[in-house]
Amino acid sequence: MNKPPEPVIELSKVTKKFRSFKAISDVSVRVEKGEIVGFVGVNGAGKTTTINALLGFTSPTSGSVQLFGVRISPASAHRSHRRIGYASGDMELPDQITGRQYLRFVLNQSKQNHSERLQQLTDIFRPQLDKKIHTLSRGNKQKIALIAAFVTSPDLVILDEPTSGLDPIMQTAFLELIKSEKERGATVFMSSHYLQEVAEVCTRVLLMKNGRIVEDLSSDQLRAAGGKTVHVIASAKIELPKQHAVQIQTSQTAQGSEVIFVFKGPLHLLQEWLAGVKHVTDVTITERTLDAEFRELYAVEEEEES
């Protein structure tokens, strides 16, 4: 009988304390080959601490970190790095050399020829390779860091807020690159503040808060969770749908009433409800942004805690 494939990433009850402060607590995640996982949370949620443990920059206070079936420690992490590409939004590159020199340095460590891939990535990001890195803007440094992460065609790419320094055109190019990595069969683990960006390319989204993973959703579940924002004005009184509706605002005036609510149910039920509303004077139905959903998920967690 064939053994099931090893997960690419396996965190088991990982806790990291800095003195009395718990940066992450009992984090357990399993990521299979080919998954594109978005790791979302606000500043201080524990995303970077988790990534530091994955890369062996820090060792967990308790629990275990495994990559490709091998336990990671600071002393042995370099072995897995042959199969990993890493970039972060605030990555500090050696600043006394040019981007081209840095990329050659990265390629020299892999001891394989990736010149074709380098050319391909250079064509996508168009970085300024012949200037000293310390003279480059944040966005241009970020392009070089991203090229370095992908240039060896690694099995696993770990990205920590990778688009924070990129302009909108480069953000789009980056998301296209992630899609092509998915086709190549690479695994991507990407932290971000932006749920919209993550939902666009990821197959799975982990929501992190106060050092714990509070949601683990497929991208389909996440999109479905977004729902529609419905705004109705009528000259008669409006009753909200009995199911699938979350009220945002209701007002009654001498001329009638106005309601705004989020609808998260089958659309035919919304259509049936709307048919029952009398004397409608205006209707607006818009796609609810995932960032709004993100804020809501956070708010729900906070309420539960209080």
Next chain:
Amino acid sequence: MMLRSVFTKTMYDKRFFILGWFLGFAALAALLVTFFPAMKQEGSLEMFVDSMPPAMQGFIGDLDNLRQLSTYLAAQLFDIRMQIIAGIMVVVLALKLTVGEEESGQLRTVLSLPISRASLLMQKWLAMVCIIGLALSGTAVGIYVSQFAIDESISLSILGQLMLMTWIVMVAFASVTFTVAIATGSRALATIIGILLLATSFVITTFAIGVDWLQSFEAASLFYYFPAVEIAKSSIALKDVAVLLGLSAIMLIIAFVCFRRRDVQ
């Protein structure tokens, strides 16, 4: 330049540091060589030194040493000025290569590549040793070139031995600071220990000549193992080399053990 390794990258990164210190040491050495003819003349200097308190005479040393270029340079350059100036250089260098890169985030960037911590540490330490050697070699160049201007000469063997011992003692100082910095990641702790070791070594060796109670602590000073005037008169004592190289080796082992385990910022 092909940056194949952390070693070559570090050497390349520090090229201006090497050049600057090389020129500085060359200029300092040349300046002291050009003073030699004036020092050599017998006269008022003896009276001036005799009028100083015994403890302060350590700064000047034995006036007989000022009669020959080799002992003059050993006493005035290698025994006093180089110790302090090169000592400061190596503490700064060790801090830059370790906590400097860690604080800026560059250490994480390099560690995200398939480079082991042991290999990174070894390559950085070797680069540090080479940078110190290259920067200090400015002194030899300065002495060698300027001796022709005063129509004096120093034996290349003596010059080589003085340079070698300066290098070895500075590597020992650098290794202590390097180890504290890479083992703990603390700039403050590494700076305090590096500077404290340099300053106490200098004070003990300089003032032990005239202060009796300091003589019992002489062996605690790293400069005790670099008697420059004795080297200029005879040769390097192997036990001194062994002590300094042994200290560097012990520091390197401690650095290996600690850096492999600790968290990187």
